[in-house]
Amino acid sequence: MTTYLINIFLKNLLTKVLYTVALCVVISQHTLAQQQKYALIIGVKSYLHVAPLQNSLNDARDMAATLKKKGFTVVEVFEPATKRVMQEGILKYFKLLQGNPNAAGLVFYSGHGMQVKGVNYLIPTQADPQIEADLDDQCVNMDYVMRAIQEAGNGLNIFVLDACRNNPFRSFSRSGEKGLSMVDTPQGSYIVYATKPGSVASDGTGRNGLFTSKLLQYINTEGLNIEQVFKQVARDVAIESGNEQRPWIASDYTGDFYFTPGTDATNTQPTTQPIVKTEPVYIAPVTTTLDYGYGTADARTVTVGTQEWLGKNLNVDHFANGEVIPEAKTEEEWKRAGENKQSAWCYYNNDPTNGRTYGKLYNWYAVNDPRGLAPQGWHIPSDGEWTATTNYLGGETTGGRKMKSTSGWVKNGNGDNTSGIAGLPGGLRITNRSSTFHSLGNFGYWWSSSEFKTGTAWNRILFHNAGRAGRMYSDKGWGFSVRCVRD
Numbered sequence: 001m002t003t004y005l006i007n008i009f010l011k012n013l014l015t016k017v018l019y020t021v022a023l024c025v026v027i028s029q030h031t032l033a034q035q036q037k038y039a040l041i042i043g044v045k046s047y048l049h050v051a052p053l054q055n056s057l058n059d060a061r062d063m064a065a066t067l068k069k070k071g072f073t074v075v076e077v078f079e080p081a082t083k084r085v086m087q088e089g090i091l092k093y094f095k096l097l098q099g100n101p102n103a104a105g106l107v108f109y110s111g112h113g114m115q116v117k118g119v120n121y122l123i124p125t126q127a128d129p130q131i132e133a134d135l136d137d138q139c140v141n142m143d144y145v146m147r148a149i150q151e152a153g154n155g156l157n158i159f160v161l162d163a164c165r166n167n168p169f170r171s172f173s174r175s176g177e178k179g180l181s182m183v184d185t186p187q188g189s190y191i192v193y194a195t196k197p198g199s200v201a202s203d204g205t206g207r208n209g210l211f212t213s214k215l216l217q218y219i220n221t222e223g224l225n226i227e228q229v230f231k232q233v234a235r236d237v238a239i240e241s242g243n244e245q246r247p248w249i250a251s252d253y254t255g256d257f258y259f260t261p262g263t264d265a266t267n268t269q270p271t272t273q274p275i276v277k278t279e280p281v282y283i284a285p286v287t288t289t290l291d292y293g294y295g296t297a298d299a300r301t302v303t304v305g306t307q308e309w310l311g312k313n314l315n316v317d318h319f320a321n322g323e324v325i326p327e328a329k330t331e332e333e334w335k336r337a338g339e340n341k342q343s344a345w346c347y348y349n350n351d352p353t354n355g356r357t358y359g360k361l362y363n364w365y366a367v368n369d370p371r372g373l374a375p376q377g378w379h380i381p382s383d384g385e386w387t388a389t390t391n392y393l394g395g396e397t398t399g400g401r402k403m404k405s406t407s408g409w410v411k412n413g414n415g416d417n418t419s420g421i422a423g424l425p426g427g428l429r430i431t432n433r434s435s436t437f438h439s440l441g442n443f444g445y446w447w448s449s450s451e452f453k454t455g456t457a458w459n460r461i462l463f464h465n466a467g468r469a470g471r472m473y474s475d476k477g478w479g480f481s482v483r484c485v486r487d
Contacts, residue, residue: 035071035102035103035104036073036100036102036103036104037067037070037071037072037073037103037104037105037106038072038073038074038075038093038096038097038103038104038105038106039064039067039072039073039074039075039093039105039106039107039108040074040075040077040089040090040092040093040105040106040107040108041060041063041064041067041074041075041076041077041078041107041108042060042077042078042080042086042089042107042108042109042110042111042122043056043057043059043060043061043077043078043079043110043111044056044057044078044079044080044110044111044112044123044124044125045057045079045111046079046125047112047123047125047127048125048126048128049126049127049128050112053111053112055207055208055209055212056110056111056162056209057078057079057110058207058208059110059162059208059209059212060076060078060108060110061078062207062208062212062216063108063110063212063215063216064076066216066219066220067106067219070219070259070260072106073096075089075092075093075096076089077089079125080124080125081124081125081126082124082126082127082138083124083127083137083138083139083140085124086122086124086140087140087144090140090144090145090148091148093105093107093148094148094149094151094152097149097152097153097154097157098151098152098153100154101153101154101155102154102155103154103155103156104154104155104156104157104158104257105149105152105154105156105157105158106157106158106159106160107145107149107157107158107159107160108160108162109122109160109161109162109163110162110163110209110212111123111163112163113161113163116132116135117340118341119135119141119142119143120141120142120143121135121139121140121141121142122139122140122142122145122163123139123140124138124139124140126138127139145159146159149189154188155188155255156188156189156190156253156255156257157188157189157190158189158190158191158192158226158257159189159190159191159192160192160194160215161191161192161193161194162194162209162211162212163194188252188253189251189252189253190226190230190249190250190251190252190253191249191250191251192230192233192247192248192249192250193247193248193249194209194211194212194237194245194247195211195237195245195246195247195248210237210240210241210245211233211237211245211247214232214233214236214237215229215230215233218230218232218233219259219260220259220260221260222260222261222262223258223260223261223262224258224259224260225256225257225258226253226255226256226257226258226259227251229259230247230249231249233247234246234247234248234249290375291375292310292312292314292315292316292375292378292484293314293315293316293317293355293359293360294312294315294356298312299311300312301486302419302420302421302422303420304389304392304393304419304420304421305388305389305392307381307385307388307389307485307486308485308486309381309389309421309483309484309485309486310378310483310484310485311420311421311422312359312422313358313359313360313424313426313446313481313482313483314359314360314362314373314374314481314482314483314484315355315356315359315360316360316373316375317345317360319369319371319372319373320371320372320373320374320375320376321371321372323371325343325344325345325362325366325369325373326342326343326344326345327344327345327346328344328345328346329346329350331436334346334363334429334431334436334477334479335431335477337363337365337477338363338365338431338475338476338477338478339477341365341476342365343362343363343365343366343369343373344362344363344365344366344479345360345361345362345363345366345479346360346361346429346479347360347361348361348426348427348429348437348440349437349440354426354440357408357424358424358426358427358440358481359426359481359482360481360482361426361427361428361429361479361480361481362447362479362480362481362482363476363477363478363479364447364457364476364477364478364480365476365477367380367447367449367457367482368449368451368457373482374484375484377486377487378484378485378486378487379449379484379485379487380447380448380449380482380483380484381448381449381483381484381485382448382449382450383448383449383450383458383471384450385448385485386446386448386458386460386471387471389419390460390469390471393418393419393469396468396469396470396471397467397468398467398468399468399469400415400462400463400466400467400468400469400470401415401416401467402415402416402417402418402419402421403415403417403419403421403423403462403469404416404417404422404423404444404462404467405417405422405423405424406422408424408425408441409425409441409442409464410425410441410442410464411464411465413425413442413463413464413465415462415467421483423444423446423462424444424481425439425440425441425442425443425444425462425464426440426444426445426481427439427440427441427442427443427444427445428443428445428478428479428480429478429479430475430478430479431475431477431478432475441464442463442464443461443462443463443464444461444462444481445459445460445461445474445480445481446459446460446461446480446481446482446483447459447480447481447482448460452473453473455475455476456473456474456475456476457473457474457476458471458472458473459471459472459473459474459480460472
């Protein structure tokens with residue numbers, strides 16, 4: 001009798017457990033279905049004053065149709081004639097997002113895009129700028145879109161730019177100024193360029209461009225989160241274009257959003273817990289030799305924890321794409337580069353002898369230049385990567401001694417170099433004093449790739465009179481040394 005009652009009890013308990021599990025699954029799927037998702041799709045093809053594009057409108061229409069099937073409310077702006085029409089669509093999209101902190105938003109732009117002096121513009125069909133000043137009057141500055149996204153305050157914003165095509169208005173653009181420039185990533189954003197900033201993408205020959213065709217494919221693949229979708233797209237585009245077109249991803253989003261949830265995708269709600277900003281990544285071709293300014297025979301690297309670092313400071317005068325980095329020798333040249341937010345380098349005291357020992361000093365605009373300051377396969381470390389290395393070496397209080405070289409520091413300030421980094425006191429160049437070079441032999445400064453505020457960025461400092469590794473932010477126009485870490 002007792003055994004019988006126990007069996008009845010266990011059977012009833014199991015039934016309740018299974019019912020509860022089933023109910024949870026139903027609730028979870030209902031949550032996925034009910035999540036608020038909005039999209040702004042802009043497609044421009046029929047330009048009046050420059051060559052029309054072949055498939056940009058198809059890309060936009062197909063993207064809109066796909067997202068509607070995924071439960072997105074879509075604002076469609078097809079063939080906008082003027083800047084005002086574009087802005088009206090952006091405002092409509094903004095109003096949908098505003099007041100919905102858990103909503104997911106996506107902006108997709110397919111059409112002509114251009115940059116002039118580092119500023120990106122989206123171009124309506126009737127735009128016909130004759131001089132540079134016409135751009136702000138006739139085209140949409142991409143900063144306008146980014147500010148609207150940031151102001152909306154929702155948890156996830158995806159921004160896809162299939163607009164990295166050749167500048168159609170060349171009369172007032174600088175030579176070599178191609179594609180779009182990189183923009184800052186607001187919190188909770190995921191920004192994807194169809195090709196690396198500063199490069200151009202083909203308009204394609206089929207119904208869709210290469211990038212959008214791959215994006216449509218992987219959006220419809222079950223069980224891929226947002227990161228997996230765009231990494232698959234980037235890999236396929238890079239492979240099929242023979243590395244001529246390499247998508248670029250910049251993200252400050254930490255969630256697992258799914259366009260097409262699989263059976264294991266139980267959470268697509270955006271999350272925005274604070275993290276170190278993810279740095280832009282792209283699919284780069286593999287290189288077999290390394291030369292960062294001293295020749296291939298003197299290009300040592302060092303491994304610290306899980307990171308591989310260059311063993312010396314960067315000493316290059318060309319970007320990774322082969323274009324020359326401007327040298328700024330005089331005080332006026334250095335100051336003007338900072339004021340104009342232009343890349344520049346110099347030797348300490350303009351003495352090439354210092355370059356052979358300490359490498360070059362670069363302003364942060366060179367560090368952040370989309371043409372790539374680091375050798376291919378390498379990148380400038382983020383603030384988070386500097387922190388990871390410092391923590392591995394014992395933290396800020398004692399890590400500096402392990403980073404410093406065993407010679408070259410004044411006043412018995414040498415380190416023990418147990419890390420192998422061999423940091424040297426290369427000094428700095430600033431912009432707000434008559435004597436712009438300071439601290440050779442006393443201090444070493446190194447940029448990170450992470451911005452602090454509009455005019456400043458994070459960097460690291462080693463001291464002759466202390467064993468610590470300092471973290472500070474400095475004016476982007478100042479000149480610091482640069483190290484790189486392997487991708």
